[in-house]
Structure formats: C-alpha cells, structure tokens
Amino acid sequence: MLQRPERGDPFWIWVLHGWADLSWGLIALVTLVTMAGGTPTDRKLAILALTAGLAACYVWVRRRPARGALSAYRYLWVLVVVVGLLSYLGDGFGVFYAVTLGQFIVFADSPRGAILFPGLGAVVITVGGSLREGGQAEVFLQNTVSSLGVWAVAVVMALLTPRALAQRNERALLRKELQSTQLELAEVYQRQGAAEERERLAREIHDTLAQGFASIIVLAEAARSQLAVDVHRSAQQLQSIEQTARENLAEARVLVGAAPSSGVAPGSVAETLRRTLDRFIEDTGLDVRAELADIACDRPTRIALLRCTQESLANVRKHAAATTVGVVLAQGPDAVELEITDDGRGFVVEDSHGFGLDGMRKRLAEFGGGLTVTSSLGDGTRILATIPLDLDGQE
Template identity: 85%
Template sequence: MLQRPQRGDPFWIWALHGWEALSWALIALVTLITLLGGTPPGRKLGLLALMAVLALCWALVRRRPGNPVLSPYGYLCVLVVVLGGVSCLGDGFGVFYTVTLAQFIVFADSPRGAVLLTGLGALAITVGGSLREGGRADVFLTNTISSLAVWAVAVVMAVLTPRALAQRDERAALRAELKSTQAELAEVYQRQGAAEERERLAREIHDTLAQGFASIIVLAEAARSQLALDADRSAQQLQSIEQTARENLAEARVLVGAAPSSGVAAGSVATTLRRTLDRFTEDTGLTVTAELADVECDQPTRIALLRCTQESLANIRRHAAASTVGVVLARQPDGVELEITDDGRGFVVEDSHGFGLDGMRRRLAEFGGGLTVTSSVGDGTRILATIPLSDRSQV
C-alpha cells in the first residue's frame, strides 16, 4: 500500500492521495442522491449495502494496515466486486469506477498489480452494465470502449507513480547525502581550524616563551660560572634573566588571552629591532652591526619581522659559535627585506629540519613573503626574509 505523502514528495503523489480522499466524498454524494431520488427501494438497499461493505473494508485496511483479516489486495478484490454490483444495479453507477481509480494505485504495491486490478475493475463494470441491459451486444460494446478508455488512464497512473516515487527517493537520498557531506565538511573544517590553531600556538610559543626560556638558561649558566670572578657581569646577567622572565610572563598572558595585544611594544620596526639587538649584544657580548631603515609597516608585519629576528639570533646564540652578526633592514620597491648574517660555523641547509626555520617560513607565507637560507659548513649563515608591503601595511 502506498504510504501517505511526505514532505518532499512530488505533486503527483499528493494529487493521487487527494483523489483517493475525494473519491469517498463523491461516493457519499452519489449514494445520498440515489437514496433520496426515485430509485426503486430494492436498488437503494443494494447500493447502500454495497457501499457500507466497501467503506468498512476500506476503514479496516486504511486504519489498521497489516492486519491479518484483510490485506490491501483483499480490499481491492472487494472493490472490484462492488463495482460490478453497483453497475448491475443501475444506469450511471459505472462512474464509481472512475471515482475509485486512485484507490487501485494507492493500495496496490506494484505497477503490475495496479494494472491487473484496474483491468478487473473495468471488466466488472462492463459485465455488470451488460447484465443490467440483458446482455445486449451494443451495450456491451459501448461499455467496453468506455471502460478501456478509463483503464488506459489507470495504466498511465500505474506507470507514472513508481517513477514519481523513485524521483522522490532519489531527491531524498541526495538531500541526505548533501546533509552528510555538509556535516563531514564542517567536521573537516573544524579539525583543520583546530590544527591550524595548534600550529599557530606552537609557533608563538616557540618564538616567544621557548626562546625566552632558552635565553634564561644560557644567562643563568653564564652568571653562575662568573659569579666568583666577575660579580658585576653576573649581576648584569641576572638583571637580563629577570627582564626576560618578565617578558615571558607578558607573552604567556597574551597567549592565554589575558592580555589584549601582541605583547610587543609599539613603535617603528627599526626601533623594535634595535631594542632586540641591544639585548642580544648585552647578553652575548657578540659584535652586532645593524643598518635599519625606517620602514613604515603595520603591527602584524612588524611582529613578523621581529619574530624572524628573534629566531635567527636564538639560532646564532645556540648553534653558530659566531663572533660577528650583521642585520640589515631595507625598503625595496615591492616590500621590505630583512637580512641577518653571521660568521659562525654554518650548516647544511638541506639537512636542517628544525621547527624554527619552518615556523619562519610559515609566518612569512601568511603575508605573501618568503624565506631564503644560505649556509655551508665553515662559511657562516645568511637569512633573508622578504614581505611585500601593501597599502594597508604602510601605516
């Protein structure tokens, strides 16, 4: 039995069920007119009895589907018998076949069953009408032609209904697939966002807290080793440890959201880098030469240049064993360049897979920039960071 219409069903399915509901209104109307008209009492009682049986069977199947007493096909067989009976009772009652046509499609569970049973219905009203007229050949022929015409409509309905249902199911499957895909995409975007956020936090921690703690360790070791020999130098190093610890605390507050800004003091990029280089010189004693142009850029670009400088200086302190460091900040026609060189031991660039260089590349890539690393064993290292400056960056 065809299920009641659902949201998303094609119009054809709604119309079919509407037709079924309307059929009972028309059956009731025709029955009432017959009972109130001049039809002989015997025919009236026969029509009333047949309609009562049909209505009872319909209610039994429709209200209690799957009951063991009467199946949908059993109801359709009753409908065929009733159609034959009413056609035999009076002229014009064959209209019940057209009125109840939708019920054959609704209650049959296959196109073949609908075609077969509507054919039996057409045969029933043809035979019933012919019996009423005494088996006249002309009446039989007329009834056959009209019944075949209505049956042809039933065949079309029986063929179209499964197609409409298939389209409904296909659209439902597409909607379910689309919903599932949207959920999967949302989950992928969520995971990607979480991964990107973890990567950003890891980079920030590496460029700020990790570098600060590394400086604290180096300064603490130096202060301890020189405490008995050079108290003033040790005191200076302890002061640097205190200052670095305070800066780390400020950066930690920024990372956990307890501070509203980047933790980097305002000012030009040249001033910011100069303060960093002075601290580096003070902590390491290395010779640092700097050519810092007064480049105008926005805060995010300034922070990116500062982080690249801090990472490069941290690598020089830990790995290079250099004596001289050079830093050049220059404005180019298409952006800004930051070059950091040292005369240390150098390394094989292809063999370097540290987080620091990769972090710098990713940070610069966010601004459309790039990182070039040139080094070889015994020949020092050159770091070149480039960032294009848009109108937004030149503030």
C-alpha cells in the first residue's frame, strides 16, 4: 500500500496518505512540548533521538520505496518499537499511536499486515504507558480500552483500503481496455474506409477507363481490318477512337482529383443516355430502340444510370452477339426504372460472377435501389435497374 494515491481513488484514500505525511507535524509539536517541559534531560535526549531516527527512516522509505535498504516492512517494525519506547519515556506520547495510525495502514504490504502492525502498536503503547505509570492496573485498563478503540478503526481501514485500491485498479484496467478497443475500432474503421475507397475506385475504373480501353481496342481492330476495304468507315472508327481516348483522359483526371467533378456532360438523364446510345450505334452498327422519358433527377442518380447503361452496352458488345438492343427509361410512382434488353445468346445468371454486374448492384444499392438480371441461354438478356427518386433533393 506504499504506492501513492492515484486519480479515481476514493477521497478517504487521499486523506489516509495525507494523514501519514501530516502526522509528522503533530509528532514535532508533541516533541517540542516535551523538550520544553520538565522531563529529565536524559529522557529528552532519548526522545529526540528516537523521533529524529524515525523521521529519517520515514523519509528514506518514502523517497526510495523499492531501492532503500530499509524496506516499508522493516519501517513498520521500527515504528512499533519507537512508539512503545516513546510512550514509556514521555508523558503524552501515547497519542503517537493514533497520530501514526495512517502510517501503519499506508506502509503495510497486505491487509493482514495492516491489521497486525497496528495491533502490535496497540500492545506496546499500552504496555509502555502503563510501565511509565508504575504498572497500575487501573491505568493499564484505561490504556487498553483506548488502544483497542484506535485499533478497531485501524482494522476497518485495513479492510476497506485494499478493496478500494482493487476497485481503482479494475477501473484503470477497464479504462485501458476501453482505450485499446477505441484504437482498434479506429483502425478497423480506417481499414474499412480504405477498402471501400479502393472498391469505389475499382468500380469507377471498370465502368469508365476499362470500358473505354475495351472500346478503343475493338474499334482499332475493326478499323485495321477495314482499312483497305472501307476507308470512310475506318475513318469514322478512328474518330471514335480519338473521342473515346479523350473521354478516358477526362475520366482519369477526375479519378486522380485533377478535375472538379465527373466527366459526364451536363444535361438531363435522357440526353446523357441518348449521347451514349448514339456512340454505341456508331461503333457497333447494332439496331438500338430507345424510349427515354425526360426525367428530372439529381446528378449522382444521372451518373449511376449512365454507368449502368455503359456497363450493360459493354456486355452486349463483348458477350451477347445481339442484333437488336432495347433501352427504356421510365419513371414509376416513386422510382426511376432503366430497362436494357438484347436478343443475344443469353447466359445462366447463377453462373455469372463478373465484376460488372456486381459493381452495378453495389452502385445502385448506395441509392437504395436494386438490379434485376433475367437471362437464359438463347433467349437474350434483360437488365432492370431501379433507383428511388428523391423529389425534394433534385437539382
């Protein structure tokens, strides 16, 4: 119990340690009164020597609790002996037992020691005071009663102090565990945020740059194969390659933060999708039948619908072998619906684990929407994307 009180300890723990330190003021006062009184000179010198020696031991243990040659345990034995001798040498020194009670509790290294040493102090103070008075039975009885009363207080304090310190240590441990948990949660949130950002960037790159590069490759192969046959067609395809490359450059600047916003051109969602379909028709020559309602929606929703259209058309170009594509944009009671169909070879939906469809689902989920994919081998494919409309938040 020699450790100093810490923040969070009960108030009386601080009082106990303060009592141990401030008791020396009362000890000094009693010693000065004794030195000025009529006590014989030899006893005065003995009292002064004992008090000074005890004070030196106290300071040594307080300043060097772990390294001092005089341990706290040994100090308690010195304290018991000195208190007994002082009660024998001078009148009024019996009060030393009550004054130094805080020291008995503070320096004890266990509840047992905190009960035992004050008990020994009660014994020696009673015996010393009684011997000084000539061993009278009445004096001995009075000293015994008063010493037992003080010892009872010491027992209560000895029992309560370890429990209070244990509760303090438990609270400190809980605080430490809480701080550790908070740090772990912060790291988890940071890693989760980084993972979500990587996933977002991967989705953006797939839906923009990767699709653009795929279109450039297809157009370049077509232009090369038709260069000697249809120069005009090859020139159109080269122009499409140039335009796609410029769009990819704009999207790349957006992704690296060199542009203020998405490279999607301004306008209604119908106009945005119409430009995309015109490019698709020009590049592929497929028959595209579009019904695009003029729906007012905010910019993020417009971009999400555009990305879903781009991904679906890219899949048609790469996998469907279709001749006709249908695109319908309509507004329901509380949501905008985008339907894209083709008459291609189709596929088994359950066997599809591509990044594109999964990316569309996650993108739509961010808006509270959903994606429905219907397809079977030889029957074409139907993609239905829905996004709830926030009429109050439209641009």
